[in-house]
Structures are given as structure tokens and as C-alpha cells.
Amino acid sequence: MRARVLSGIQPTGSPHIGNYLGALKNWAKIQYDYESIYCIVDLHAVTVYQDPQELRAKILELAGMLLAIGIDPKHSALIVQSAIPEHTELAWMLTCVTPVGWLERMTQYKAKSDAQETIGDGLLQYPVLMAADILLYQAAIVPVGEDQKQHLELARDIAQRFNSLYGDTFVMPATHLPTVGARVMGLDDPEKKMSKSAAGSGHAISLLDPPATIRKKIMRSTTDSNPAVDFETMGAGVRNLLSIYQAFVGVDDDAMKAQFADMRYGDLKKQVAEAVVASLEPMQKRYQEIVSEPGYVARVLREGAERVTPIARDTCDKVKHAMGLYTA
Numbered sequence: 001m002r003a004r005v006l007s008g009i010q011p012t013g014s015p016h017i018g019n020y021l022g023a024l025k026n027w028a029k030i031q032y033d034y035e036s037i038y039c040i041v042d043l044h045a046v047t048v049y050q051d052p053q054e055l056r057a058k059i060l061e062l063a064g065m066l067l068a069i070g071i072d073p074k075h076s077a078l079i080v081q082s083a084i085p086e087h088t089e090l091a092w093m094l095t096c097v098t099p100v101g102w103l104e105r106m107t108q109y110k111a112k113s114d115a116q117e118t119i120g121d122g123l124l125q126y127p128v129l130m131a132a133d134i135l136l137y138q139a140a141i142v143p144v145g146e147d148q149k150q151h152l153e154l155a156r157d158i159a160q161r162f163n164s165l166y167g168d169t170f171v172m173p174a175t176h177l178p179t180v181g182a183r184v185m186g187l188d189d190p191e192k193k194m195s196k197s198a199a200g201s202g203h204a205i206s207l208l209d210p211p212a213t214i215r216k217k218i219m220r221s222t223t224d225s226n227p228a229v230d231f232e233t234m235g236a237g238v239r240n241l242l243s244i245y246q247a248f249v250g251v252d253d254d255a256m257k258a259q260f261a262d263m264r265y266g267d268l269k270k271q272v273a274e275a276v277v278a279s280l281e282p283m284q285k286r287y288q289e290i291v292s293e294p295g296y297v298a299r300v301l302r303e304g305a306e307r308v309t310p311i312a313r314d315t316c317d318k319v320k321h322a323m324g325l326y327t328a
Helices: 017-033 052-069 086-095 100-104 107-114 121-136 146-166 211-219 236-249 253-260 265-291 296-323
Strands: 004-009 035-040 077-080
Touching: 004 017, 004 121, 017 035, 017 052, 017 236, 035 052, 052 077, 052 265, 052 296, 077 296, 086 121, 086 296, 100 121, 100 146, 107 121, 107 146, 121 146, 121 296, 146 296, 211 265, 236 253, 236 265, 265 296
Parallel strands: 004 035, 035 077
Antiparallel strands: none
16 A cells, blocks of 8 residues: 655745746655645635735636646545644644644744744644644655755654554654755845745746746846856856756756856846756746636546545544544
8 A cells, every 4th residue: 555645835936947847846756646636725824914816816827837837636635624624623733732832933924023023823833734734644754855854854753642642543754855856046046045925027937937037037147256156166046057957857967067057147047048948948838728728627636635635534534533532
């Protein structure tokens, strides 16, 4: 029996090449090695205000992009978090066994709460909901990036605490960090990771950006004071461009040095831009085919929910029974 894998992504902003190279490409690659569940985590998105109409549109757009990237609905369950009530039901039961101190020490919570005058309780409880997402499906493998590793460790702590209090109930999830996922930095600020929420049109390359936009963003990207590529002294911006090229094209380090050493930045940017355009073109074409078929994306999401709901229901029933709650 194959182990179950689960991962999720928020439907906010526009999916960009950092999301693709750092996570989504890996999702498509590993899906056939496991029983795969991929979740659009819209409940996580509303820890801060979202325009309702825009959020609904973004959920469907993201689902279409995941299918275009290569998530196979015949094999993998593609689901929307809020469509399965057991996510929030389990989150409440897990909240009741999670010490507040565990949540207050989460680095993302501290960073976000320091940046806001008032915060909603959802921001504090966010990691418990993430734990519920994972534990609900008894997922053994959870592909996450470094920025979510602390939350995954908390999910393990919560599972262990529940099991010690009420008996073995949850599979202990293991970390599964991508081994080849590229860490893509912002084109305008290569010291910061590319983000869906960052302001500025020159920060990220969205997966649906047309070729002309991609070329324009890359040609305007930050480099350094050198006139050409120097692998010994290059700055973060040049390193980021080379990393993007290597991740899309798949050449090794020696080939990269042979190809780009002493190349002027204008020529470097042109080659990077063409590599990105060529790589995204089939994905964008497939996306247009997917969204042009009326009702297809909604049907995939509905079938995904139908496939995983029995697993979710079974877990919630076990948890309620373990805690002594009423089950009909």
C-alpha cells in the first residue's frame, strides 16, 4: 500500500515561477509514487481579509493552473479545503489539546503580528488548521518548503500529544523537503524570496504572464555592478537569474559556467527570458484548454472531494470516539 502524500497552496495572488520551481513541479513529479492529495487552502487565506469575489475566482484559477502543471485528477485528488467540513471540525478538536505557548512561538505568527496593529485569532490558530489538514488524511509524507518546516514540526508535536493523551490515533507525518526545488528570489530584490503577496509589477513572473511581460520583467531585473557574469564575484541578482535558467533548462554547473562565463548581462537576461518563455508556453496553452471547457475544473474539485471525504470522516469519527465525544 502506498504512503499518502498531502500538500497545499493558498489561492491568493498569482502563482509564479518560484511556486512552480520550488514546489508545484515537485508535486507533479512525485504524485505517482504516493496516494496523492493536493489541497487549495482557502481557509488559510482568510486569516487576512480577502475580497470574496476575487477569492472565488482565484480558487478556480489556481485549480486550473495545478491541472495545467500536470496534477493528474485520475490519480491525485485535487481538493478545496473549505469544501470538506472535517478540516475545521478536526482543527477545533486539535485546538483543545494544543498549548497556546506552542502557537505563540511560531516565527511566522510573531513576524505577522508585529507588523499589524490588530490581528485575528485565525492568525494564531493557522498552524493548528494546517496540522488538521495533514492529520485528517493520515498523511505520511508532506512536501513543504523551509518556511513551513516549523509548522510541520508543530503538526508532529500535536499528533504526538493527542496520541499520548487518547491513544494511537494519528499517523506521524514525516518531513519531505524537495531535493531539487529551486529557491527563486524576487527579480527586483534578490535578497528576498519571490512572493505572491509582494507589491511591485517587476517582482515576480506569474505562470500566466504573456511572453512580452516575461521578457520585460527579466530585462529589468536587478543584477550587480559587474559588466558581465563572473562566477567568483557575482551578486545575488545574477545568481538568481542563473538559478532560474538552470532550474528550467536542467543543465549542470559545469555547463552553466561554460555557457555564461563572461557573458554580458543583456545577453544573459535574453537567454534566461527565452528559457522561461519556452518552458511556460505549453503550460499556458494547457491552462487555456482547461478553462475553456465549461464546468471541467469544478467537476475535478467535486470528484476530488468525494474521493477524500470518506478518509476525512473516518479520521474525525476516530478522534471523536477517542475523546469521548458523541457519535451517532
